[in-house]
Amino acid sequence: MEPATFVLFGATGDLAKRKIYPALFQLFVDQKLPPSFSLIGLGRRGLSHESFQANVEQSLITFSRSEVKDADVMKKFLRAFRYHVLDIDRKEDYTKLLRLVEERENELNITPNRMFYLSVGPEFFETIAANIHESGLDSANGWKRLVIEKPFGHDLSSARQLNTKLNQAFNETEIYRIDHYLGKPMVQQIGHLLHSALSEQEYRTRKIASVQITANEVLGVEERAGYYDHAGAIRDMFQNHMLQLLMMLTIELPNRSSVEEVGKLKRNVMKALKPLNKTDVTHHIIRGQYGAGEIQGEQVVGYTDEPGIELGSHNDTFIAARLQINDPFWKDTPIYIRTGKRLKEKATRIVIEFNSEGPLKDLLIIEIGPNERIFFQRSQSGMENSDVEIPIRSQHSFMKEVVKDAYEILIHDALIGDKTYFAHWDEVELSWEWVQPILDAYRENLLPLHIYPAGTYGPSESDKLLEIDGFHWWFDAKNVSINDATKGESFEAQKAELIEL
Ligand SMILES: NC(=O)C1=CN([C@@H]2O[C@H](COP(=O)(O)OP(=O)(O)OC[C@H]3O[C@@H](n4cnc5c(N)ncnc54)[C@H](OP(=O)(O)O)[C@@H]3O)[C@@H](O)[C@H]2O)C=CC1
Ligand SMILES: O=C1O[C@H](COP(=O)(O)O)[C@@H](O)[C@H](O)[C@H]1O
Secondary structure (H helix, E strand, O other): OOOEEEEEEOOOOHHHHHHHHHHHHHHHHOOOOOOOEEEEEEEOOOOOHHHHHHHHHHHHHHHOOOOOOOHHHHHHHHOOEEEEEOOOOOHHHHHHHHHHHHHHHHHHOOOOOEEEEEOOOHHHHHHHHHHHHHHOOOOOOOOEEEEEOOOOOOOHHHHHHHHHHHHOOOOHHHEEEOOHHHHOHHHHHHHHHHHHHOOHHHHHHOOEEEEEEEEEOOOOOOOOHHHHHHHHHHHHHHHHHHHHHHHHHHOOOOOOOOHHHHHHHHHHHHHHEOOOOOOOHHHHEEEEEEEOEEEOOEEEOOHHHOOOOOOOOOOOOEEEEEEOEOOOOOOOOOEEEEEEOOEOOOEEEEEEEEOOOOOEEEEEEEEEEOOOEEEEEEEEOOOOOEOOOEEEEOOOHHHOOOOOOHHHHHHHHHHHOOOOOOEOHHHHHHHHHHHHHHHHHHHOOOOOEEEEEOOEOOOHHHHHHHHOOOOOOOOOOOOOOHHHOOOOOOOOOOOOOOEEO
């Protein structure tokens, strides 16, 4: 791996502490960082190199998943860390930063490969990219990469404008847009797993009746009111993570696919998605907001009583949607997506329901979080019994190894220059295009805002969205719980057999 300098904007922030430092440390322990690695942390607050290193150490002690918490190993890792005071708007701070970066490159005798990681609010992305360019930080004789956190824009036009600005300093091949769902090991495999799991016959005869993609959260808005109250579930989760899950599920990736192939396949899915207009939205989208309720035995306040939330806010904390992909394979299969905060349980999962006569349904279940697994199950709606799980034995490493954190995978990919599991501009733009009529309908209040009690599965209208098509959400406690699986029949063809992928 080539040597590199990791220039981290927002080095004193929450994401850096909880995710970026632990991921880098794990890569260090696994010997997956470049041998000559240097990190320069940036922020406004004045810190010495030593106190910065001490803060990073503290975050490793609190958040690292590594079993190695040995003081000597940490010290060795922390030796690579320096801190520099920088105000994003002050051009002279970038000139000083350039000097420090060059000094470190000379000390370590490394090629000036520079990775600029923007772990700061999105309002700063344009300014930082422009100042990097003007200061000459981007013009050394090595590679340069820009890693940016979400959200990428606030709507279609702001996303386009942001992209144009970033392109003045970095070209598309140098921009790495993080969507941490794309770093989840199961998500990287889902298209492949789905297509391998379906037998040839099922695949050809198109027996899939429906697809459900769920990302339920127990957490509320927490300390992020300022951001979330202007984003809502639609921008925070749906436009990015949920549509990425849809793309990853419905493309079939050849084994060694290039970044261009992946981008093209994902683009095709988004282009085939039947567009909504403002008036269709009412039939396809359910908007919700949590009220007060009980979560895991504790009373919690409603969204509008959360600290920092605007009085009478109409912001959405839940969205459910019915989508349709107009391509030969998926055209008759409704796809339902839902995500929300303050729901009964944390669960990110995909359920594929197969066509069948009678009450027993054959399901393929792909659990993405909190645990990762994939299995077939025969289930009966509304009953406490459902049947034998047929786990799918996979050769894929994630089934055998400790599951890696998405940030470990994505930071490593960025360091080696692999953009496969980053959001490409075309698909980001197409996602905003699809979502824009919903944003318009929200703004014009064309869609009711359903208040749901915290600790439930969202507004009952989200159930009706499926009921009119003859379906229901699987595995809500009122239907069948995955954990309550008991004995019964299993898929005839796969009975008692593990399925090898
Ligand atoms: N936290 C999370 O779980 C997630 C965050 N994100 C995204 O990551 C990014 C960072 O979020 P998070 O870490 O939570 O934010 P925080 O508010 O915790 O941190 C913001 C960071 O930006 C720095 N900063 C703010 N203003 C300036 C300025 N004018 N000049 C220089 N530095 C500045 C702060 O440093 P200082 O105060 O020292 O100036 C601080 O290090 C955001 O884009 C967010 O949307 C994405 C997914 C999850
Ligand atoms: O990006 C975000 O994701 C988290 C949910 O991520 P997960 O990996 O725990 O499923 C969400 O809580 C947050 O609001 C959002 O910004």
